[in-house]
Amino acid sequence: MLAGPTGPADKPLNALHNPVTLHVVCPYMLLRSVDGGQERYLNAHVSQGSWPVLVLNADFRPLSYYPLSLWSWQDAIKAVFLDRVNIVAHYDRAVHSPSFEMQLPSVVSLKSFVKPSTHPAFTRFNVFLRDRFNCQYCSSPEDLTFDHIIPRSKGGQTTWENVVAACSPCNLRKGNLTPQQAKMFPRQTPYAPTVHQLHRNGRLFPPNYLHDSWLDYLYWDTELDP
């Protein structure tokens, strides 16, 4: 039994023989939390005591900023044993069995570069991320829905260029009207974003916890493009 930092209930060492799924963090996962009655959209739920491991691509950039690409320490150690990652930084903490001791990695990098998709999928999450989780009519971050700028009843398509994040009150107010009829215009012209643009927006939403060793590989405040 591998006695880990989270107690004797941890996975046994033979779990290392299980295949590792390298894409543990789904980049399109929608995380929500109800905080004080308000629904908010969150980056990764990071629990400091669970020893999460920051996963970098082979170019030392995070696989994803939002949610931040994190693995459990168990998955990270499996990937080390399967020779799929390099350990870049450690926690000051070890796991051990009678014959084996290993410092917990805090940052790993993939040995093989994963090419990011050039064109992000048209998903609910990515529309919200493009619009920075703000209503495109009043900037409210609360109670977000999707609005067809040209209503579907008037032939509007469900596309990057015609769908924006909108709070429920604005969505209701606009109803089946065009922007000209409702005198409601989105704050930015909606567009099909690049991965780079979505990463840039993801950087505006750091998770609740960041380990010191991650900071050399994350850039939350730089690159605020005009």
Ligand SMILES: [Zn+2]
């Ligand atoms: Zn609104």
